[in-house]
Amino acid sequence: MTLPPAAPGIPVLGNALRMMGDVQQFFVDTYREMGPVYRVKALNQAFVIMAGERANRFLLERGDEVFSSEESFGGLNREFGMRVHVLRGRPHRHLRKVLATGLSRDLLAARWDEVVAETTRTFDSWAQRRELPVVDGFQRLAAAQLSVALTGASSAARFETLRWAFELVLDVTIAGKWPPLVLQRPAYKRARAEILAFARDALAERAAHPTGCTPDLLDRALAAVDENGDPYPLDVRAGMALQGYFAGINTLAYLYSFMLHALLANPGVRQRVTAEAGSEPLTFDRLRHMPALHGLVLETLRVYPPAPGSARTVTRAFDFEGFRVEEGRRVLVATSVPHQLPEHFPDPARFDIDRDFAAARKASVYAPFSVGSHTCLGAGMTEVLAVATMALLVQRLTVTAARPGRPLRVTATPGPNPGKRFRVRAEGRPLSTPSRHSR
Template sequence: MELFLLFLFFLLMVFFCFFLYSFPLSFKLKEPISKLQLPPGKTGWPIVGETLEFAAMGRNGTPEKFFKDRMSKYSQEVFKTSLLCEQIAVFCGPAANKFVFSNENKLVALSWPSSAKKIFPSSNSSTKLRAVALTLLKPDNLHKYVAIVDSIAKSHLETQWNFQKEVNVLSLVRQFDFTAACRLFLSINDPHQIEDCAKPFEVMAAGIFTLPINLPGSSYNRGIKAANSVRQKLLGIIKQRKGEVMDKQLVHDEDLLSLFLTKPDENGKFMSEPEIADHLLAALLASQDSTTASITFTMKYLAEFPDIYDEVLKEQRSIAQEKIPGEPLNWKDLQKMRYAWNVVSEVLRLVPPVQGNFREVLTDFTYSTFFIPKGWKIYWTPNSTHKNPQYFSDPEKFDPSRFEGSGPMPHTFVPFGGGSRICPGKDFARVVILVFMYNVIGKFRWEKLLPDEKTVVLPIPLPAKGLPVVLHPH
């Protein structure tokens, strides 16, 4: 259906866009193109550019091939392309990563594709979200969250995993992650209310990085409708919490929603309810997709490498032996999970949950002799270094020992980005991942039901069938 809609869209638009496509920069640049050396590369088909090829490699589970092929073809670590209807310069390699991370709000600024704006109207206004997130995720709160997430994980495993012979890991981990995010961001505990938000949320997430074809039946159209549905549910929660704040009833001072309602910006202005809803959508999306993928693929690799599983189990049991029966995990326990985090780091290297991010060029600049015009988008990706043998020997091998000692060289391992825009939730993700792994490893071994299950990246990496496994309780 979607391919048919896309074909019709081409027929309608290709004639009108051909002239603009042929001269995409002639109206933007102050100098003739002949005097400027743009990065090498193609911009592909009118409108869609190289998006279809990029998506096809993701569906094949090899998103890094898109970048590797072009880096090899042009012998450069910067090239141009067109993705999601955007003119883009792709920056690859550690030097390029460092350049992008160190020039935030100088030459470039965080940006989403314009296609995302219909789903997240406030997608580019992330300063407030980042500031509040940093307040929420300060060390004292993170320490407190360990016990809360531990309680959520234990309850989830008790109700959803115990007494099951087979489970779909992706589905259940997604449920756990969304429950934890709703509890910590919104102080929602009602499972029915959580489930009511979770269903349209998945549809919304699937539509964000698809072609912006807003026709009935397309993923993009379904994503917009689902986002509106989740937004309305959030607005109801926001209004109720706002009333509690005004009536000085019990307020959850340290959840994300209460911080949005009670913390004005530097000019003393409070966010509107629709702005809060958009920012909550973004926070829920960021917290869920990355941790869901990380936990799911950690379980995949532990099933494939029983010797590594045994080492993690040994570490976890040594921590458990020091605790009083029934005592929840705490921050100090997580610091002892060094080998477990090396395992997770190797998963993040091989299957980075965030495939990259966009920046908007704020002013013309030159990088590596190439002219990068104002208004273009820059795209950086961990896929340009994570599987590059120049930085990681035998890069396809699963080897947690890479992260012992000083670990990888700077700007080569970037699952959370870097610089001033490094993901503010990286430490929160670590808490959620390690706490869940501690609990599930303490209860079960597991084996894959589909030994050759394919990985797809749409846009986050996922096992094609959700990683069905057989559980073996200890």
């Protein structure tokens, strides 16, 4: 068996420039040119890319057998105690189950009033600004939403520190944008110590003063035991708390940003979701009856997936599509490539909120959050929050592009996002009903 073919690149940089931009489009284009498995280079990094329906099925069926996530995600564990990203087998399944109980839709429903109030306060403040950098605004909103929903307290005072340190770790350990030596700098070490102290203090405060309400992520972390019934170490408990305070904000913020872009680019879709949101108070139960908004979320995830590839390291050599992938190779399974293939999604270039995603989900060709045992734990809550956030946005704001006609420029790090150039202007809309947010 031979090695996979190498994708054409330029000297020294290899494929880095194309992968630093719209990496999803790069995967799709190169799949069409090279087939379902090929090699790429990006500066000092080399990957085997696996793409297409059969690659997704391989990750789903054999991923735990031949792959490890330690090299790609070990930094999150070493720096912030997020052990779930590197475990395998029974310990991994157990910790995922523990975390899932603290990232549930039921918890979101229990804290619905607080989440809606936080979101509407944010949108009302946007109406007072001349111009808004979209990604930054949505990052701050997502951090507030998640911390209120999952822990009951805002992390806004530490937002800048959390964002900077967490994104730096991702850029060093996953994207390879910076050398590991960067994490030895005093500024980062101080930020890391502050973040870990913040998580530990939150756990200690909750242990001393239980709320007696629906158990949230802090309660679950305090009570958690491992697969053998032994309490998790404090660093793992702190990592569990940080999953709620920060780990998911970029996924949410980038999704919100791309959804807003889709609304601006598709006036017919915007008209439908605005009519569907109406002016009535947005209760949790109403979210189930908003097909246009659900379609907007799912179609945005198809076109702009938050996790277009799943990075792994090969622990046992295997054959795929006639080529040998050797032990020790870094592999990136481009799970969202089928999103742009007409055999799975007819006329894939058309933004269509009426697509039927049920069969595609079942076949694992619709995979915005990857497939297999490391699928995003917060995927369900992400979709619900996205529906709610866009409904509240169109209820309270009229948004226009700050630079009409400027094309969207997608950047790949620390995850696919519209970048700092995406800015809007927002004006408040009059509300015809009192603001009541009961479930």
